[in-house]
Amino acid sequence: MSSTCSVVIVGGGIGGVSTAAALRNRGFLGDLTIVDAGELPYDRPPLSKDYLAGRKSLDDIALQSPDWYDDQSITLRNNTTVAALRADSGTVELTTGEQLRADRVVLATGGQAVRPRLPGAGIDALHVLRSAEDADNLRKVLLPGARILVVGAGLIGAEVASTALHLGADVTLVDPLAEPLSAAIGRDAAEWLHSVHAANGITTITAGIDGFEKTTDGIRTYLRGEPHHFDAVVLGVGMTPNTQLAEWAGLAVDRGIIVSAGQLTSNPAVLAVGDPTRRTVDGAVRKRAEHWEAAQHDGARAAATILGLSLPAETAPWFWTDRHGLHVEAVGQMSAATTAVTRGAIGEPPFAVFGIRHGNVVSAAAVNDSNAVRAARRLIDRAIAVDCRQLGDPGVDLRKLLRA
Numbered sequence: 001m002s003s004t005c006s007v008v009i010v011g012g013g014i015g016g017v018s019t020a021a022a023l024r025n026r027g028f029l030g031d032l033t034i035v036d037a038g039e040l041p042y043d044r045p046p047l048s049k050d051y052l053a054g055r056k057s058l059d060d061i062a063l064q065s066p067d068w069y070d071d072q073s074i075t076l077r078n079n080t081t082v083a084a085l086r087a088d089s090g091t092v093e094l095t096t097g098e099q100l101r102a103d104r105v106v107l108a109t110g111g112q113a114v115r116p117r118l119p120g121a122g123i124d125a126l127h128v129l130r131s132a133e134d135a136d137n138l139r140k141v142l143l144p145g146a147r148i149l150v151v152g153a154g155l156i157g158a159e160v161a162s163t164a165l166h167l168g169a170d171v172t173l174v175d176p177l178a179e180p181l182s183a184a185i186g187r188d189a190a191e192w193l194h195s196v197h198a199a200n201g202i203t204t205i206t207a208g209i210d211g212f213e214k215t216t217d218g219i220r221t222y223l224r225g226e227p228h229h230f231d232a233v234v235l236g237v238g239m240t241p242n243t244q245l246a247e248w249a250g251l252a253v254d255r256g257i258i259v260s261a262g263q264l265t266s267n268p269a270v271l272a273v274g275d276p277t278r279r280t281v282d283g284a285v286r287k288r289a290e291h292w293e294a295a296q297h298d299g300a301r302a303a304a305t306i307l308g309l310s311l312p313a314e315t316a317p318w319f320w321t322d323r324h325g326l327h328v329e330a331v332g333q334m335s336a337a338t339t340a341v342t343r344g345a346i347g348e349p350p351f352a353v354f355g356i357r358h359g360n361v362v363s364a365a366a367v368n369d370s371n372a373v374r375a376a377r378r379l380i381d382r383a384i385a386v387d388c389r390q391l392g393d394p395g396v397d398l399r400k401l402l403r404a
């Protein structure tokens with residue numbers, strides 16, 4: 001067991017709250033504090049889905065109830081911002097000047113939505129989506145008939161476009177790629193998934209954007225050389241990790257806070273989890289994961305490291321996204337596949353596409369078929385060789401392949 005008596009977690013997103021929960025679940029009895037700049041910590045995935053659509057409230061999407069923090073003896077310092085970290089002494093300094101000292105500090109600071117440096121990028125009617133406040137502001141303009149441009153058809157952009165359409169807005173979705181998400185789910189599935197926007201009534205345009213101009217009644221931008229007019233624009237073009245505290249504290253940062261397999265930063269008194277991190281596994285620094293489950297798993301690993309316990313087993317990375325009533329999941333690494341097996345027919349959900357390498361499943365993407373992805377994850381994690389004919393046969397129960 002470790003000698004850690006106190007932990008301060010900076011950030012109350014899924015990464016920070018999961019770290020705290022895992023510490024308590026695994027027997028940590030010391031002082032535990034979460035400092036978060038916002039109100040009661042909430043979950044972000046619903047911000048582009050049920051929360052934006054008005055089907056869920058902020059209370060509904062709270063990560064934990066207010067009582068949970070008391071029950072777990074966790075001090076929640078919400079509406080409180082950390083201004084600086086002194087890694088060697090384990091001290092975090094709040095914007096109020098107050099200092100909190102702990103044996104271990106966990107940075108769980110998430111990130112911010114990217115606002116590209118384009119002409120007009122500061123116009124009021126340009127929205128981004130990272131926080132509940134962003135979603136509240138955006139919802140006010142997603143009115144029936146409102147002309148909405150969504151820039152970026154990846155995960156968040158596609159979800160916002162879908163929600164805006166179903167709220168009655170007149171939606172245009174622009175992306176420089178003809179098959180957004182193809183790196184994550186494969187080209188054919190991505191092509192079909194993108195076509196679903198148009199099939200539902202969204203105008204999709206494959207183009208880049210050079211900038212925006214404010215007009216008397218909204219925003220003008222040029223798409224493929226043609227002027228287009230909108231009441232509001234939503235930018236869904238990526239995330240910038242919040243690495244400033246780590247940088248100022250002298251920790252190793254390279255487009256993300258560099259952490260070990262157990263979430264330790266370059267200073268062993270400080271760990272980091274979630275969206276701002278890049279894990280080093282088997283000597284290779286991975287890309288930032290930027291998915292909900294990855295942040296949750298980081299929290300479990302950080303807790304194990306702090307407690308001196310063995311790390312949870314590695315599992316293939318997974319994410320989900322929802323649009324137009326379709327539930328999409330992907331697991332593993334599509335780029336590692338040399339061939340693909342389709343189960344069902346692309347475009348006729350439920351279907352799944354498995355990425356194969358040397359007779360093993362290395363990835364899977366599915367629409368309305370969570371079972372296929374769950375099975376694929378086990379096949380990947382256990383490195384079970386598969387019979388591709390059986391894998392592609394919807395009549396074969398995938399659990400049978402797991403017993404192979």
Ligand SMILES: Cc1cc2nc3c(=O)[nH]c(=O)nc-3n(C[C@H](O)[C@H](O)[C@H](O)COP(=O)(O)OP(=O)(O)OC[C@H]3O[C@@H](n4cnc5c(N)ncnc54)[C@H](O)[C@@H]3O)c2cc1C
Binds near residue numbers: 035043080109
């Ligand atoms: C709109 C939206 C939809 C998404 N949908 C999906 C999805 O469908 N599937 C999926 O897998 N992933 C999805 N994600 C991604 C997922 O939500 C993130 O990967 C996850 O929230 C990362 O958690 P985190 O704890 O690292 O960071 P965050 O959730 O960003 O939390 C960081 C917290 O740190 C706080 N903080 C930052 N700096 C300070 C400071 N100096 N002092 C105090 N507090 C600070 C912030 O206020 C914030 O509360 C979505 C993300 C968004 C924004």
